[in-house]
Structure formats: C-alpha cells, structure tokens
Amino acid sequence: MSQVLSISNLKADVAGQEILKGLTLEVPQGEVHAIMGPNGSGKSTLAKVLAGHGDYEVTGGEVSMNGEDLLGMEIDERSRAGFFLAFQYPLEIPGVSIANFIRAARQARLGKGDELDAVAFYKEMYGKMDELKIDRSFTGRSVNEGFSGGEKKRLEILQMMMLEPKYAVLDETDSGLDIDALKIVADGVNAMRSPERGFLVITHYQRLLDYIVPDVVHVLYQGEIIKTGGKELALELEEKGYDWVIKEFEDQQVAVDV
Amino acid sequence: MSQDTATAAAVNIDQDAGDFRFPEDYAYDAGTGLSEKTVEYISGVKNEEKWILDFRKKALKIFEGKPLPTHWASKDLENIIFNDIRYYLAKGQQPTRSWDEVPDDVKETFERLGIPEKERKFLAGVEAQFDSEAAYSNVKVELEKEGVIFVNSTEGLREHPEIFRKWFGKVIPTGDNKYSALNSAVFSGGSFIYVPPGVKVKHPLQAYFRINAENFGQFERTLIIVDEGAEVTYMEGCTAPKFETATLHSAVVELVAMPHAKIQYITVQNWSANVFNLVTKRAVAYENAEVRWIDCNIGSRLTMKYPGVVMKGRKARGEVISIALANDGQHQDTGAKMVHAADETTSNVISKSISVGTGRSTYRGMVHIPKHLKGCRNNTECDALLINSNSRTDTYPAITVKGNQHVTQHEASVSQVSEEQIFYMKQRGLNEAEAMSLSVNGFVNDLVREFPMEYSVELKRLIDLEMENSVG
Numbered sequence: 222m223s224q225v226l227s228i229s230n231l232k233a234d235v236a237g238q239e240i241l242k243g244l245t246l247e248v249p250q251g252e253v254h255a256i257m258g259p260n261g262s263g264k265s266t267l268a269k270v271l272a273g274h275g276d277y278e279v280t281g282g283e284v285s286m287n288g289e290d291l292l293g294m295e296i297d298e299r300s301r302a303g304f305f306l307a308f309q310y311p312l313e314i315p316g317v318s319i320a321n322f323i324r325a326a327r328q329a330r331l332g333k334g335d336e337l338d339a340v341a342f343y344k345e346m347y348g349k350m351d352e353l354k355i356d357r358s359f360t361g362r363s364v365n366e367g368f369s370g371g372e373k374k375r376l377e378i379l380q381m382m383m384l385e386p387k388y389a390v391l392d393e394t395d396s397g398l399d400i401d402a403l404k405i406v407a408d409g410v411n412a413m414r415s416p417e418r419g420f421l422v423i424t425h426y427q428r429l430l431d432y433i434v435p436d437v438v439h440v441l442y443q444g445e446i447i448k449t450g451g452k453e454l455a456l457e458l459e460e461k462g463y464d465w466v467i468k469e470f471e472d473q474q475v476a477v478d479v
Numbered sequence: 480m481s482q483d484t485a486t487a488a489a490v491n492i493d494q495d496a497g498d499f500r501f502p503e504d505y506a507y508d509a510g511t512g513l514s515e516k517t518v519e520y521i522s523g524v525k526n527e528e529k530w531i532l533d534f535r536k537k538a539l540k541i542f543e544g545k546p547l548p549t550h551w552a553s554k555d556l557e558n559i560i561f562n563d564i565r566y567y568l569a570k571g572q573q574p575t576r577s578w579d580e581v582p583d584d585v586k587e588t589f590e591r592l593g594i595p596e597k598e599r600k601f602l603a604g605v606e607a608q609f610d611s612e613a614a615y616s617n618v619k620v621e622l623e624k625e626g627v628i629f630v631n632s633t634e635g636l637r638e639h640p641e642i643f644r645k646w647f648g649k650v651i652p653t654g655d656n657k658y659s660a661l662n663s664a665v666f667s668g669g670s671f672i673y674v675p676p677g678v679k680v681k682h683p684l685q686a687y688f689r690i691n692a693e694n695f696g697q698f699e700r701t702l703i704i705v706d707e708g709a710e711v712t713y714m715e716g717c718t719a720p721k722f723e724t725a726t727l728h729s730a731v732v733e734l735v736a737m738p739h740a741k742i743q744y745i746t747v748q749n750w751s752a753n754v755f756n757l758v759t760k761r762a763v764a765y766e767n768a769e770v771r772w773i774d775c776n777i778g779s780r781l782t783m784k785y786p787g788v789v790m791k792g793r794k795a796r797g798e799v800i801s802i803a804l805a806n807d808g809q810h811q812d813t814g815a816k817m818v819h820a821a822d823e824t825t826s827n828v829i830s831k832s833i834s835v836g837t838g839r840s841t842y843r844g845m846v847h848i849p850k851h852l853k854g855c856r857n858n859t860e861c862d863a864l865l866i867n868s869n870s871r872t873d874t875y876p877a878i879t880v881k882g883n884q885h886v887t888q889h890e891a892s893v894s895q896v897s898e899e900q901i902f903y904m905k906q907r908g909l910n911e912a913e914a915m916s917l918s919v920n921g922f923v924n925d926l927v928r929e930f931p932m933e934y935s936v937e938l939k940r941l942i943d944l945e946m947e948n949s950v951g
Contacts, residue, residue, distance in 0.1 A: 272906050275898065288779025300908035314892075325917055326907040363921065380907060399726040 224250040224287050226388045226419050231282035233270045240266040244446035251416040255430055255455060256423045258441035259463050264423045265309060268392040272306040273299055288387060301330055303387030307377040307394050313365040320360040323383050323416030349382045353409050370397030378409040390421045396428035427459035440466050487671045489692050503692050506571030512562040515680030518664055521567045525633055538653045538663030545657040553810055555781050559755055564696045564727055566665045567611045574613035574631055585614045594687050599665035601933055604629045608699060611667040626675040629684050632700045635671025642673050646704055646890050650733035651761050658757040662698045662731040674709040683712040690719035696727040705740040717748040726754045734762035734770060740793060741769045747934055751777035752809060758784045766792030772921035773929060774801040776811050777941050785843060787816030790824035797826040802923050805838030806949050814843035823854040830861040831923050834870035835949045842874045857887045864922045866915055916946040
C-alpha cells in the first residue's frame with residue numbers, strides 16, 4: 222500500500238460556487254509540503270474539504286490516505302484514521318477543560334471497554350506542554366476560551382502531538398503569531414517530523430517556512446496547483462510575489478488551448 | 480379484590496416493553512381509577528389512624544375541586560387520565576434492614592441500579608422504594624444511637640406521630656396546587672427523617688424511587704426535620720423503565736430547617752420519556768438556617784417542579800441549583816420559589832437548562848421580598864443551552880421586590896452549541912454524541928462541582944446516555 226496522502230483532481234463547491242477546480246498533489250509520509258498562494262486561492266477550503274466540513278461539497282476527484290478513501294469517511298472517522306487539521310481559527314468550548322478535551326479525543330481512539338491510563342496520560346501531556354512552553358495550569362482552563370492567538374495555536378500543536386496523526390494539515394498556523402510563538406510552534410512541528418508522518422503546511426507567508434523547512438512547495442491559484450518546486454520556491458515567491466508564477470501558468474494554458 | 484386484580488394485572492403485562500422490569504406480582508392493588516374507595520383502600524392497607532384518613536379524604540375533595548393549571552402551564556397536563564392510573568401497588572411486606580430479605584426481583588432491580596454498592600461505599604443510610612412502598616430501609620447504627628430517624632413515611636407516621644403530625648402538611652398545604660392535593664389524598668412511601676439538635680450527619684442519606692408497573696402513579700411523601708444546629712444531606716434518585724403508556728409521579732417533599740440547621744437535598748432523576756413528573760418541594764428555614772436544593776432533571780415527558788424555600792428566620796439562606804435536560808419530545812418546566820419572610824435573608828438561584836432536538840426547557844422563578852423587610856438579597860442566574868435549531872427555551876422570572884433596602888440581581892443567557900464547535904470536536908475524533916455530551920457537560924460543569932463526587936460521575940454518565948439516544 223502506498224504510504225501517501227494523495228489528492229487527485231479534487232473539485233469542491235461552497236454555496237454553489239466552485240472553489241477547488243481539479244487540485245492534484247501527493248504528500249508522501251516523511252515529507253513536509255507547503256502550500257502557498259494569494260488570498261482567495263482556495264487554501265483554507267482545501268483544509269476544510271480534507272477534514273470533511275459540511276459547508277463544502279465535493280463534486281469530483283479523490284483523496285486517499287495510505288490507500289484508504291478519505292472522502293468516504295465521516296469527519297470523526299478521518300480523525301481516528303490519522304488525519305489532523307490544525308485550525309486557522311480554533312473554536313472555544315466553554316466549560317470543557319483542555320485535559321478533558323484531549324482525554325476524550327484519546328479515549329475515542331481506544332476500543333470499547335478500554336480505559337485510558339490517566340496517570341500515564343497526564344505525564345505524557347505535561348511533558349509535551351513543557352516542550353511547547355504551555356503552563357501546566359492550562360490543563361484546567363476551558364478549551365481556547367479567552368486564549369490569545371498564540372496560545373490557541375500552541376494548543377493546536379499540543380493536540381496534534383497528543384493525537385499523533387499520520388498526516389497533519391496546518392492551516393495558516395503562523396497567522397497571529399509573534400516571532401517567539403512562531404519558533405515554539407515550529408519546534409513542536411519539527412519534533413513531530415518523522416518517516417511515518419506527512420505534513421501539509423498552508424501559509425500565506427514565507428516566514429514560517431524559515432522554521433519549518435519544507436521538502437516541497439506548491440503554489441495554489443484559483444483552486445489548482447499551478448507550480449511545484451523545492452524549498453527555494455518559497456524564497457522566490459517571497460522576493461518576487463505571485464504574479465510571475467501566475468503569468469507563467471497562464472501562458473502555459475494559452476499554449477495548451479492553442 | 481386485591482388478589483384477583485393482582486393476578487389479572489400479572490397476566491396482562493406487556494413483556495415486550497423496553498428496558499428491564501419484572502412481571503407484576505402485587506399482594507395489594509388499589510385497582511384503576513380514583514375515588515373515595517381508593518383512598519379508603521390505601522388507608523386501610525396501611526392501618527392508618529382516623530385523622531390520616533380524614534386528611535386524605537379532605538385532600539381528595541380539594542383535588543377534585545381544583546382545575547388543571549393549564550392557564551399558565553403546559554396543555555399536555557390534559558393528557559393525564561386520572562381514571563386510568565393505578566394508585567397503590569405493594570407486595571405487602573415491611574421494608575427490611577437487610578438486602579437478603581428483599582424479594583429477589585426487587586433486590587435485583589436495585590442491584591442493577593447500583594444502590595447496595597453505593598450504600599457500602601459512602602452512604603449513611605438508604606431507603607429503596609419499589610412502586611408504592613419501601614422494600615429496604617436502613618440507617619447506620621451510630622446514627623440511630625444519636626437519635627437520627629430515617630424511615631419510610633408510612634412507618635414514620637405510625638412510629639413517630641408526635642414529630643410527624645406537627646409538621647406534616649404545614650410547609651406545603653394540601654391545597655397548594657392540584658397535584659399536592661392529589662398526593663395528599665393517595666400518598667404512600669417517601670422518607671421521614673428527623674435529625675436531633677446538634678447532630679451533624681457526615682455521610683449522605685439516600686432514597687431511591689423506582690417505578691416498575693405500568694399505568695402507575697407514584698406518590699411518595701417526604702418530610703425532613705433537622706433540629707437546631709443539626710445538618711444532613713439527603714439524596715434521591717428516581718428511575719422507571721420505558722412504558723407504552725403514561726406514568727405519573729407526583730411527590731410532595733417538605734423540609735424544616737430549625738435555627739442554625741443545614742439541609743442539602745440532592746435529586747438526580749432519570750425518568751423514562753413517558754413519566755409525568757409533577758412534584759411540589761418546599762422548605763422552611765428558621766433563623767440562620769440554610770437549605771440548598773440541588774436538582775437534576777433528566778428524562779420524563781413533562782416535569783413541573785419549582786423547589787422553594789420560605790425564609791422565616793433572620794439571616795436564613797435558601798438556594799436552588801438546578802440542571803434540566805430536555806431531550807426530543809420532552810418538556811422540563813422547572814425553576815425556584817424564594818419567599819423572603821424575615822430580615823437579612825439571602826437566596827440564590829442558579830438554573831441551567833439544555834434543550835436538545837424538539838426538547839423544551841422552561842424556567843419559572845418567583846422571588847418575593849416584601850416591603851417591611853430589611854437587608855434581603857437575591858441572586859438569580861439562568862442560562863440555557865440550545866443544541867440544534869428546533870429547541871425551545873423560555874424564561875419567566877417573577878421577582879417582586881418591595882421596599883428599597885434589598886439587593887437583587889438577575890442574569891439570564893442563552894447560548895448554542897454551534898455547528899463549527901461540533902466540527903472542531905469531531906475533527907479530534909469524537910463522534911456526534913460524544914461532542915454534544917462534552918459540550919453539555921462543559922455547560923453544567925461549574926454546577927456539577929457542587930455535587931458529591933459519586934453523583935457528579937453518575938450525572939455525567941446520564942448526560943452521555945441521553946446524548947447517545949438523541950443522536951440515535
């Protein structure tokens with residue numbers, strides 16, 4: 222079985238408008254891919270479609286995760302099968318403590334009748350919180366309630382670390398982070414890099430990629446991947462903007478049409 | 480009539496009804512319908528004194544004369560057919576002090592509900608009522624030596640008339656409402672507790688009310704008197720199997736907190752969806768006494784319950800903390816009544832309701848502070864949580880504060896579990912029921928902390944079950 226997150230000719234609508242128009246890319250396990258692109262190109266839509274958000278309708282294409290049909294699964298099944306999305310705007314859940322939330326998520330991965338070992342769980346979580354410089358007192362706070370932008374993003378990474386996904390999509394995890402928080406988040410992601418895990422890092426800015434160095438960079442424009450390159454592509458985009466890539470793509474299209 | 484009716488009932492029983500229940504096998508059965516004969520039958524079985532029979536008969540007249548309160552409450556009340564209900568069912572034996580002597584089916588019922596285990600673990604006394612009468616009743620010997628009385632109300636009336644009669648029907652007069660009158664006519668079972676001056680009962684006393692028979696009405700009557708400076712925590716749990724037809728539960732609970740006494744009354748009820756649960760609960764608190772009602776209403780078809788505290792002595796305190804969960808097709812009509820009748824009295828009402836699917840929650844609160852008093856305080860908070868757009872929630876606060884030497888505060892909020900929150904939780908691997916359950920538990924979390932640990936665990940489990948059912 223191929224150990225890859227494979228997105229093939231994916232098309233998706235929101236409110237009747239087509240946003241993804243035949244997107245194809247592959248993230249093999251062990252690699253970090255970045256998706257960059259101008260505003261409105263469909264970056265966040267891709268993240269939500271992969272997670273199974275109900276507002277988006279898949280109208281064509283396929284997504285498989287290590288050979289399993291991802292689009293055929295419920296939202297929670299995708300998660301338990303090893304798909305993780307770090308949200309751009311994490312939600313508040315009043316009254317539910319971080320510890321209880323993560324614990325419930327871990328419990329959901331156990332078989333019926335199996336109980337999570339609470340002592341081992343806390344030990345593990347405290348260790349990871351220390352890595353992410355999250356104060357241990359946070360375990361008792363309600364999920365994301367009253368958190369700063371940076372705290373929310375660090376909590377996303379903590380959840381990712383605790384759930385150990387096979388593939389993680391980070392949706393603009395760098396937005397709203399100052400440089401110190403960015404480094405901490407990047408360190409967390411880097412610590413998670415492994416031959417058994419793939420990452421898709423969605424970002425608007427090159428800055429994050431200084432810290433999470435990608436193996437491959439894709440440019441998303443109007444719902445399609447229009448260019449793929451190495452990590453140096455990100456630097457080039459930072460320097461020259463997107464216009465040249467778009468132009469290159471449009472010229473190609475014209476050539477094809479002719 | 481008893482033996483024949485009991486046999487007939489046992490033959491007609493619907494074995495396909497859901498949940499678990501046992502075939503009916505009753506030595507005493509007042510039959511179907513309500514008349515003076517029914518009242519005489521119940522009183523006769525219990526071998527009651529004449530004043531009690533007279534009390535019952537008078538109550539029946541009051542019940543018959545009172546209209547249904549449908550001008551302010553749910554029209555669903557019209558669907559209770561009083562003549563289709565059986566008012567008294569008993570196996571005809573005295574409650575025992577040993578589980579070994581409890582009839583097998585009854586014992587198994589309570590074992591499946593975990594009662595004997597809880598008793599061993601953390602309770603100071605237990606009473607277990609099966610339909611009309613207690614099957615088991617026990618209180619720790621140490622407490623008995625200190626003069627604590629914890630028996631069922633039938634026994635309380637017989638053995639301790641000097642205390643019972645003094646307070647019986649005084650906190651809640653027969654004519655308080657139609658259902659308190661009904662209870663006064665046909666009451667059976669319930670707890671009678673007396674705690675002597677200065678005795679602080681450390682562990683909770685628990686009563687468990689179980690309905691086993693269909694078309695049955697359970698009318699327990701509880702009276703708790705806590706003497707000067709004494710303290711007690713009482714907990715009641717209620718369940719019934721799922722029946723095809725409506726079942727009625729209509730209790731009357733009276734609490735008396737003498738000066739400096741403290742009473743904490745905790746209810747965790749999980750009625751099945753066909754039970755009409757119409758309960759009158761009220762306490763009187765004398766000087767510097769404190770009464771707390773902690774009330775969790777899960778299940779039932781319609782619950783109407785507004786625990787109250789009449790603060791009669793200076794510095795008396797009353798509190799109602801309530802959690803109501805209205806699932807599909809259910810209506811939780813709950814609230815609180817706080818009557819300030821002395822200076823410097825304080826009341827606190829915190830109500831949280833959850834409406835799921837077509838479930839409906841109503842909060843009714845009455846706070847009364849008359850003009851001639853000084854230094855009274857009331858705080859009322861009611862929060863509602865809606866899960867999906869069909870849900871309905873209403874708040875009817877009636878706060879009458881006269882005079883200008885009081886402090887009152889009222890806050891209300893309505894919030895909703897959003898699709899985005901559910902999506903977020905599902906993305907972490909929780910299914911729909913688990914996600915809803917987590918939100919609901921989060922919403923009531925701060926109140927649940929007020930509970931003894933064992934009960935907060937049970938409440939969480941009940942919420943999980945309800946959410947599982949609501950997702951289907």
